[in-house]
Amino acid sequence: METMSDALLPKKNIAVLGAGFGGVAAARALGRALRRSAELRKLYDLIVIDRSAEHIYTPGLYEVATAAREDADPLTLKHTAAIPLEESFSGLPIRIIQDEVLGVEPSLRAETPAGILVPPSEYLIRLRDGGTIRAEYLVLALGAVVNDFGIPGVPKHGLVFKNFGDALRVRSAITETFQRTAQAHIVIAGGGATGVELTGELVSLTRHLRRAWKRDIRPRFTLVEAGERLLPGPPLIVAEIAKKRLERLGVTVRLHTRIIEVAEGTATVQAPEGANTRIAFDRFIWSGGIKPSPVLAGIVVPKDQRGRCTVDLDLTIHGENNLFAIGDLTCFADPATNQPLPSVATIAMAEGSIAAINVLARINRQPLRHYHPPKHTPMIVPVCGKWAIAYVAGFTAAGFSVFLLRLAADLRYFLKVLPPLKALRFFLRSAAVYFRND
Ligand SMILES: Cc1cc2nc3c(=O)[nH]c(=O)nc-3n(C[C@H](O)[C@H](O)[C@H](O)COP(=O)(O)OP(=O)(O)OC[C@H]3O[C@@H](n4cnc5c(N)ncnc54)[C@H](O)[C@@H]3O)c2cc1C
Known part of the structure; x- marks a missing residue:
């Protein structure tokens, strides 16, 4: 009392x-x-x-950016990647201030x-x-927030991909470009997990739109990375498998290639030989850092x-x-x-x-605990369709089973932050978008 x-x-x-x-x-x-x-x-x-009144589940943003046509209204898409804080904190004595x-x-x-x-x-x-x-x-x-490292022209001529609004902008810009040009060239700068997954999902979107529009759209995709490999962090084999997968999908992967300036329709890059060259593009997406x-x-x-x-x-x-x-x-x-x-x-x-x-x-005036990071930071990166590559607990695997593992990881997360029924509903909604997209 x-x-x-x-x-x-x-x-x-x-x-x-x-x-x-x-x-x-x-x-x-x-x-x-x-x-x-x-x-x-x-x-x-x-x-x-x-x-924001919602917690953005960033791994769901790729599906928002490349959503199939029937899911394309922003409110429906929001329900697949934005978890309302009220629901996540329901039953807990937490005051939310927006x-x-x-x-x-x-x-x-x-x-x-x-x-x-x-x-x-x-x-x-x-x-x-x-x-x-x-x-x-x-x-x-x-x-x-997005870091463009002060590269001239990136904010003006580039799309970025960090939050829900960015994902919607990428989707409408890319579909508008494909409507205008059947052979558009899309350049994605930054070969980390975001650049790799987004490139794969854009290839997937192209396939979907080709069927939906009954038009022979044949865009080209180039993924540009300044470093010597994609996906920094896990062992090199993970990066090599991801690169092969992208190349098999028709993506040009340019390593050791640094973006130094972006202007209307062209990106100036410094290639491995050191000379500057230009890449013409119809759309430029920057995912080079935070x-x-x-x-x-x-x-x-x-x-x-x-x-x-x-x-x-x-x-x-x-x-x-x-x-x-x-x-x-x-x-x-x-x-x-x-x-x-x-x-x-x-x-x-x-x-x-x-x-x-x-x-x-x-x-409680007790000693504090130390954070012990995992020896191997887990990573699961879907790359177009029902295919993903994972580096988990020191093991590398790729394929459809890893795609299922990724869905399981999504469900596990939703169950952590939402009451069970709401988590299941959220999962089913987002999985439905995944399956329609992929
Ligand atoms: C497209 C994308 C996909 C990703 N996929 C994965 C993945 O598959 N697996 C993985 O492990 N990581 C992934 N990441 C990385 C992951 O999202 C981040 O590492 C993670 O979100 C970091 O968590 P955080 O709590 O530090 O920040 P965030 O999750 O970014 O949360 C920051 C919060 O602060 C709020 N905020 C910011 N500034 C203000 C302000 N001034 N006032 C009030 N509120 C503010 C924001 O609204 C946000 O809710 C992805 C990132 C992106 C962009």
Whole structure:
């Protein structure tokens, strides 16, 4: 029973900024802890702030970008890749605030007589519409944005592929181009997982449109990569299998080829020989990299050369007791290799769970846990049709069975973040789009 003095205790906030893969994992774990403990609920409110009311399931964006005609209305497509936060947090004591985070500042940073900075007792979160919110514990999970590395012409002449709106834009631009030109040339820059999967799915879309329109459209696809291989990260064999698959589909793969400028209809590239050449295109898609959320630039915390905040093994930002950071905006040096972890959903989710455990440990004055990254970061990349390549637990496999594995991974994720029936419905809707597309 709540006593008078309990009711008078000022409640503090635990805030999770960003409800993507990392933020949702952290918020759900914290929400479950609050639901279990009346004591904790007396002391803390849990708030999640995101500019969107939905968590975007990014692996579903390829199907949005290349959806078959009957699924092409944006609302139907949204139901296959956007998970409503209300549904994901239903039954948990979580307050969702839909607003844009503009900045985070320490509310108070005392200095001892010896000149040592004491970590702040609270953080102030500045919002676009909602003024300022204070939080005692903060989990930064704002993700990343597209990085064009300042290459001239990319923002003006290139499509990008990072969020739901981008996926719709890619779809309408590509179909419009195919309607206009039967032999369009589509250039995709960036041979990471996004570039490889998107290229494969565009080939798939072409096949579908050829049948649907009864027109002999024969676009050419070129995938350009500055590095010496596709799919950096897993062993080279994974990259070679993916490259062979794309080439068999008719895609030209150009490695060691760096985009240096993009203009109307042409991309200037630096080829292996060092000379600059031009590639004419009808559509140019940039998937060459990401950089941390711009909000991070305004927060005074240690960062690496790529602007990501450097976190300790317990996921606190170095020197900040109550400020945790997870996912794509962080640089976590793997203790086994001393290399930063890749920016993938599986790592953001695992970090979200550990950050939640550590927020609770901090509240309970217990030691914090370290995040132990997996030895092999799992990767499953579908490449056109019901075919995918995977690198999981140190094993490489490809083919239809891997495509099924990917569907199983989707279902597993939906079951993690949604009540079972809703997860199943979401899965069936997205799988239906997959099957119609592929
Ligand atoms: C097309 C695509 C496909 C991918 N496929 C895979 C895959 O198959 N497997 C895999 O492991 N990884 C995949 N990834 C990578 C994966 O999506 C990211 O690594 C993952 O989303 C990182 O999680 P996060 O929580 O750090 O950030 P995000 O999931 O990006 O979440 C960040 C959240 O913060 C919110 N936000 C950002 N800025 C603000 C602000 N200023 N105010 C309020 N809210 C804000 C955003 O709306 C978003 O909800 C893919 C990425 C893309 C783009």
